Amino acid sequence: MSRATDAVALSGQSALKGIGTGIGTGLDRGFGAIRSFFGGMPKPVKIVLLVLGVLLAYALPLLDLPIIPTTGSDFGGVLFTAASYALIAVGLNIVIGYAGLLDLGYVGFYATGAYTVGILTQYHWHWPFLLALPMAILVTMVFGVLLGAPTLRVRGDYLAIVTLGFGEIIRLVIHNTGWLGAASGISQIPPPPSIGPNPPGPDGGLFSIPHLSWGTFPNIIDVGHETHFLKFGVLDAIPYYWLMLTALAVVLVADKLIKDSRVGRAWEATREDEDAAEIMGVPTFRYKLLAFALGACIGGLSGGIYAARNGFVSPDTFVIILSELFVAAVIIGGAGNRWGAIAGAIVVAYLPERFRGFSDWRMLVFGLAMMALAIWRPQGIFPPRRTRRALAAEAEIEELEGETVDV
Amino acid sequence: MDFLIHHFFELTITGLALGSIYALVALGYTLVYGVLQLINFAHSEVFMYGTFAVAWIVVLVHGTGSTTESLWAAAPILILALIAAMLLSGLVALLLERVAYRPLIKKNAPKLIALISAIGASFALAEIMGLRDRIAAWFGLDDNLSNYVSPGKARDLYASPVTIDPHPISWLKIGDYTVTDVDLLVIVAALAMMFALDWFVRHTRFGRGIRATAQDPESAALMGVNSTRIIQVTFFIGGLMAGAAATLYMIRVGTTRQNAGFIFGVKAFTAAVMGGIGNLRGALLGGLILGVAENYGSAILGTEWKDVVAFVLLVLILLVRPSGLLGEALGKARA
Numbered sequence: 001m002s003r004a005t006d007a008v009a010l011s012g013q014s015a016l017k018g019i020g021t022g023i024g025t026g027l028d029r030g031f032g033a034i035r036s037f038f039g040g041m042p043k044p045v046k047i048v049l050l051v052l053g054v055l056l057a058y059a060l061p062l063l064d065l066p067i068i069p070t071t072g073s074d075f076g077g078v079l080f081t082a083a084s085y086a087l088i089a090v091g092l093n094i095v096i097g098y099a100g101l102l103d104l105g106y107v108g109f110y111a112t113g114a115y116t117v118g119i120l121t122q123y124h125w126h127w128p129f130l131l132a133l134p135m136a137i138l139v140t141m142v143f144g145v146l147l148g149a150p151t152l153r154v155r156g157d158y159l160a161i162v163t164l165g166f167g168e169i170i171r172l173v174i175h176n177t178g179w180l181g182a183a184s185g186i187s188q189i190p191p192p193p194s195i196g197p198n199p200p201g202p203d204g205g206l207f208s209i210p211h212l213s214w215g216t217f218p219n220i221i222d223v224g225h226e227t228h229f230l231k232f233g234v235l236d237a238i239p240y241y242w243l244m245l246t247a248l249a250v251v252l253v254a255d256k257l258i259k260d261s262r263v264g265r266a267w268e269a270t271r272e273d274e275d276a277a278e279i280m281g282v283p284t285f286r287y288k289l290l291a292f293a294l295g296a297c298i299g300g301l302s303g304g305i306y307a308a309r310n311g312f313v314s315p316d317t318f319v320i321i322l323s324e325l326f327v328a329a330v331i332i333g334g335a336g337n338r339w340g341a342i343a344g345a346i347v348v349a350y351l352p353e354r355f356r357g358f359s360d361w362r363m364l365v366f367g368l369a370m371m372a373l374a375i376w377r378p379q380g381i382f383p384p385r386r387t388r389r390a391l392a393a394e395a396e397i398e399e400l401e402g403e404t405v406d407v
Numbered sequence: 408m409d410f411l412i413h414h415f416f417e418l419t420i421t422g423l424a425l426g427s428i429y430a431l432v433a434l435g436y437t438l439v440y441g442v443l444q445l446i447n448f449a450h451s452e453v454f455m456y457g458t459f460a461v462a463w464i465v466v467l468v469h470g471t472g473s474t475t476e477s478l479w480a481a482a483p484i485l486i487l488a489l490i491a492a493m494l495l496s497g498l499v500a501l502l503l504e505r506v507a508y509r510p511l512i513k514k515n516a517p518k519l520i521a522l523i524s525a526i527g528a529s530f531a532l533a534e535i536m537g538l539r540d541r542i543a544a545w546f547g548l549d550d551n552l553s554n555y556v557s558p559g560k561a562r563d564l565y566a567s568p569v570t571i572d573p574h575p576i577s578w579l580k581i582g583d584y585t586v587t588d589v590d591l592l593v594i595v596a597a598l599a600m601m602f603a604l605d606w607f608v609r610h611t612r613f614g615r616g617i618r619a620t621a622q623d624p625e626s627a628a629l630m631g632v633n634s635t636r637i638i639q640v641t642f643f644i645g646g647l648m649a650g651a652a653a654t655l656y657m658i659r660v661g662t663t664r665q666n667a668g669f670i671f672g673v674k675a676f677t678a679a680v681m682g683g684i685g686n687l688r689g690a691l692l693g694g695l696i697l698g699v700a701e702n703y704g705s706a707i708l709g710t711e712w713k714d715v716v717a718f719v720l721l722v723l724i725l726l727v728r729p730s731g732l733l734g735e736a737l738g739k740a741r742a
Binding site: 096102150151153154155157158160161162164165166168169172173175176320321324327328331332335361363364366367368369370371373374375378379380 | 680
């Protein structure tokens with residue numbers, strides 16, 4: 001911290017920088033402490049803590065906690081958006097974070113998933129949702145391979161613009177094709193089937209859960225305001241949030257398994273040095289294609305659930321800016337770290353909604369916040385372990401070499 | 408198809424005009440990429456500020472009553488607008504470099520994070536323009552604000568009150584099509600700007616600095632090149648070119664809005680990539696090809712497929728030549 005204090009004496013600007021670095025190191029130390037604290041505990045405690053965390057995530061919309069909920073828009077809906085962005089960010093993290101492929105057209109896969117569900121359940125056929133969703137994942141995966149096979153030959157920034165072009169091509173093709181609903185989109189997509197007799201009728205749920213109320217102390221459980229479990233209606237977004245959260249949990253487990261396997265290491269090798277990996281016998285093209293396809297189908301999953309929740313899809317939803325937001329979520333969180341990607345997605349989905357009170361100014365504030373985050377935390381909020389290790393090594397070398405020449 | 412055959416020359420000329428505007432904006436992307444290896448995603452907003460500068464100057468000089476004038480009658484106002492647009496775009500580009508890039512370059516941050524900073528800056532710049540009526544009200548401009556912005560509808564289409572009416576030039580006939588003065592002006596002006604830039608990069612001290620930094624920033628710094636200054640100059644020149652492009656865009660299109668830069672910027676960036684990003688002559692080639700191909704494509708398939716044609720063409724070109732038509736070459740250009 002002495003560096004930061006010295007800097008204050010120099011000038012305002014470097015003081016700001018010093019404080020930024022200070023906060024950064026503090027943040028790193030804090031997370032490091034949490035990590036070692038968490039890692040040092042016996043396994044049963046870890047499991048209990050994890051279960052508690054998952055329970056909190058599921059209960060969040062019912063608790064009606066102070067400060068956190070959004071005032072301008074339905075909190076359940078915001079949570080649903082945050083969870084769907086988190087799912088997307090985990091998928092995109094495979095492409096950007098693990099395999100190192102900058103994909104700016106990811107929204108195309110989100111659109112493919114949403115439109116597959118829309119077409120299968122309403123527009124041309126009347127498949128049940130539970131059959132349409134796996135189909136959406138499959139179709140998106142095929143799209144991932146079809147788009148990846150020609151484009152993955154180009155590298156770096158060229159890949160970025162080619163994928164951006166593909167995302168835009170998908171949107172424009174939807175916009176101009178009558179079979180896909182053209183500009184007016186597909187409406188009246190049915191929700192997922194509800195299960196159970198509560199309330200009685202065809203659209204019941206299994207049971208109902210009251211919300212908490214913080215107004216008066218003794219009357220803390222609000223029985224008049226209930227969410228029906230497994231009832232997918234129009235009004236209450238919370239069951240959809242649970243559905244999305246469940247999908248996210250399943251994907252996270254799969255993500256951990258594949259990241260820790262040979263495949264995950266092959267991706268990292270390709271990301272760090274493609275030529276060296278190729279020479280050492282890693283079929284880089286095949287692994288890049290696999291990352292592209294897996295990332296794509298996770299985007300398709302999120303899009304499919306989105307279509308069922310929203311009941312309406314139109315090409316205007318799937319614009320390039322959304323792609324940029326997804327990339328921002330992954331990188332702000334710390335590319336290569338799945339929890340970082342989730343944190344970034346929450347920042348991107350939640351912040352603009354939380355500050356809806358500023359209405360027109362919120363996008364400006366959001367843009368400035370993105371810049372500020374980038375400048376103060378260039379490695380992301382939660383950089384992956386490898387990056388932090390590399391940074392520490394770099395700092396050590398710098399210290400050994402003495403003061404560097406300022407150019 | 409019939410339409411393409413009957414209007415082949417017309418489509419080629421208007422495509423070249425559109426393409427040369429793309430190329431001017433593409434120069435900004437290509438310059439910054441050549442020196443910093445960064446995609447400057449906020450460059451489209453630099454261009455958008457230029458279009459507003461043109462609209463404002465025209466309103467300021469001419470008033471809000473709309474008229475249609477020939478190019479030559481409007482020339483003085485347009486020259487003034489050109490200067491204003493170039494200055495405003497250049498200043499916005501300088502500000503962008505100072506706020507969104509320099510802190511990251513100093514920290515040696517990963518390239519991806521610079522992309523995020525640029526996307527954030529692009530949101531912020533577009534939003535500031537969208538909220539311009541409220542920002543102007545802070546400075547007490549609300550009384551006569553209606554002269555400069557449409558109150559309450561800040562995000563709406565903003566049109567320049569002087570519409571330029573293109574006149575065919577009788578002596579310039581290509582095939583059965585007579586070239587209009589507006590198209591000729593756009594093409595000639597864009598080419599002149601580009602040749603001036605090419606000369607600047609090849610023959611001046613700053614140009615040598617830009618090429619040296621593009622080739623090897625560390626050696627350049629050891630040879631006494633002030634890299635911070637070079638990066639500033641690069642951004643400023645990119646901004647000047649975007650301002651010039653904005654003026655030509657307003658002459659041809661005549662309307663703008665706070666998000667006008669976005670899709671145009673993506674197209675210009677596509678042009679830069681097509682020719683080989685980092686290569687000035689590649690940007691020109693890419694821009695012209697893109698403009699003409701879009702026109703042919705929309706004649707064959709319909710206007711709604713115009714953008715699809717552009718992106719499919721980009722993918723096809725990159726498949727054959729993975730680093731663009733002319734390759735990356737700012738650092739390799741010899742004096």
